[in-house]
Amino acid sequence: MSAPAEAVVDLDAYRANLARLRGAAPTAAQMAVVKADGYGHGAVTMARAALEAGSEWLGVATVEEAVRLRSAGVDGPVLAWLCPAGADLGPAIDAGVDVAAGSVEQLDAVLAAPARRRPRVHLKVDTGMARGGVRGADLSALIAAAARAHHGARIEVVGIFSHLACADEPGSPVNAEQRTAFDAAVAELAAAGITDVLRHLANSAATLVDPAAHHDLVRVGIATYGISPGEALGAPEDLGLQAVMTLRSALALVRRVPAGTGVSYGHTFVTQRPTTLGLVPIGYGDGVLRAASNTAEALVAGTRVRVAGRVCMDQLVLDLGDLDVRRGEEVVLFGSAGRGEPTAEDWARAAGTIGYEVVTRLGGRIVHRYLGAP
Template sequence: MDITNPHPALPSVATPSVLPEGASTVGLSAWADVDLGAIRDNVAELARRAGDAAVMAVIKGDAYGHGLVPVAGAAIAGGATHLGVAQLGEALAARAAGVSAPILTWIFPPGADLAAAIHADLTLSAGAPWALAEIAAAARATGTTARVHIKVDTGLGRGGAWHDDLAGMLVDAARLEAEGVVDVEGIFSHFAYADSPDHPTVRAQQETFLAIVADAERAGLRPRIRHIANSAATLTNPSAHLDMVRPGVSVYGLSPVPHIGGPTHFGLREAMRVTARLIAVKDCPAGQGVSYGHLYTTKGDTRLGLVPLGYADGIPRHATGVGPMQVHGTRYTVAGRVCMDQIVLDLGPDSPAQAGDEVILIGRESQGEPTAQDWAAAIDTINYEIVTRLGPRVPRRYLEGS
């Protein structure tokens, strides 16, 4: 078995196996169907809402667990003109797999192989003086003008340059552009409270961003693409659309603002459906403790169903007692502790369930199935985390239709 990493400077990442469309799921413990038609339609809806602004579909984190390369193709087919990938390694992997659309990548450490990124025609983010300097050095070494988007911190307090660092970077970037070393194609930022559209920081960050764009122009730069709108701003704040929007979670049919509305409210539909099969169903007496630590005890005679997924597959361990699942149209929650490879359901005394029956873990709001948002609400997190953490032991099956 060849386990050589073709990019030894980059981490190797386990990727899920892929089932052909229409492949039988008999004999599988679990699988995830990814509806590429839904992704295409979601991007088309986001593009409609964006008006004259272009769409950069964010496919970081293996496309939020949906699959980097298949999602890239579906997003472009839906109308995305650009793709966004956080980690440089994933951006290089997308290029190596034949994804030819413009790709912006914004996370790499000092000493990263930026020459490889420039050779791969990636757009690089400069969010600190050292990053701009290393991009320039790599561009000179390769004899190729590097395409750059300057990342600015307008108040999130995370990535991006601000204050004196930013002022110096704008001057340096203008000088490097005049020399032909870089092409400052874009400038971008990120909201802190976009999921709360009325929060005062939203407008404040927009005003700060536009002031920084003006500073860049005074320094001699002419960025052609200004972007700050993530999924929430794309859906709720047209004034932030500017030249391009940068949706992430909404590409996958999940709402970034569930307190305002779910997917159907915004004309989206969930692209991922996760199904498992019961591997055992057994009668159980009243008073029986279930799973590690006996955190759950049966209240009466009942039937227990064993689901072959656990925290090794991305099921949150803190979903113990609350994680929602559905069998034969009935909702259940995890009975007892989530284990590494297994979950138990208390199916009740009259359940007709048998080993081999399907268990829906993540489905669609419109069909009344448990959703990623239901899981997120149950464990006090966000739907982004639920789909992104689905592990590589769960094979993906890509569906071209809807």
């Protein structure tokens, strides 16, 4: 391994996860979400693999992400659902990217975009998350403005969507409340004369456990990468998902130290007995969670070992105990539970966060290697 660390991405596992999610929502089209550089897996490669596997749509957050896909030759329907103030929407619209409008002001920005094509727009409804989109009188104003622009051939309203706040808590009453609010928004849009639209509400969690939220299209993100959308739903293997990314490195230094040796900044870890320490050339500068110091584990020579001391910017230390290993021995920070490796969820629990953050923050000097490339 020439780089300090590599993220090995198994595209066959990714395709298998897409198929599993397709089976959970067989009557809906599938949008594979590849925002945030494909959740840290590489947006272009994951987008190509998703389309090859039969996903009808791709989803990203920003128009810049969508344009990068188009510039790399990625075809197929793409929706970009964030519209920051001042964003240049013209290149995305001209590249055939669908855009979202979650307020009258955002719709005005779409209408003002210097584009040669008629914009294709998805209306964003706030059904109870209080994040993107609008509700109440503001929603009525958005629908009325969108209907005027649609019937005047200035835009084409092709979708209406919202996002679930508690889909990873199947028993939450919020889910039913949001579905009801969404249905009411769809009915209001139909009353304005727009009926032939894609309705999409379900994320990964709802795709797996809430058929009532499937509608015409499901947006599948974190589950496609083999990470559970929420602990209440079970571990990935319980959901029939396979880990897609394995983060691996190699020991750069191995040395024996006596009891009472303080390790890393602040000596938050002090050896209680003679032990072997292993230096791994990856740290928070590469996206490894500093909050996982002293708690997260890695796999070395078939044995789970713990991070010793604080994770540094460029490196971390493992307490190898009495393992007989040498410089160059492989280190798996996270990967597949089926292979006995720590998982992204394990690192998330160690750091008090979620698996989403573990994979999306990776970068720096980590290189990607793809298995089963299309």
